[in-house]
Amino acid sequence: MKVTTNVRNVAVILLIAAVIYALGHTGDFALGFLETLIGLAFMAALAWIASRLYREHRTEIYGLGTRDRAIAYIAVGVGALALTAVNRFWNSGFGTVVWVVLLGCCIYALYAVWRASREY
Secondary structure, eight states: OHHHHHHHHHHHHHHHHHHHHHHHTTOHHHHHHHHHHHHHHHHHHHHHHHHHHHHHTHHHHHTTOHHHHHHHHHHHHHHHHHHHTHHHHTTSHHHHHHHHHHHHHHHHHHHHHHHHHHOO
């Protein structure tokens, strides 16, 4: 049973590689369209995972308290905005520094909320 699953997985990867290779010869539009579809599927999968994690850990999130919960939500929001604007930030040296500082602050804020949640 495991061998057939592995063979199926390899066949799917080869099929995707063949489609990308075939679309590479048709021009930039088809390959750009495929890249957009893959990106959207990836973002949809991330959104689904985030919603599942939220549903599973809802009581712990509400148990944080208003202040810590607000810090966590703001840190996640700023981090998401920084990650979506990475191309604009990386156009200059100062923008790159600002981007790194933003992500560092988001990570620190989430770590501080996690530490506060573990204290009694």
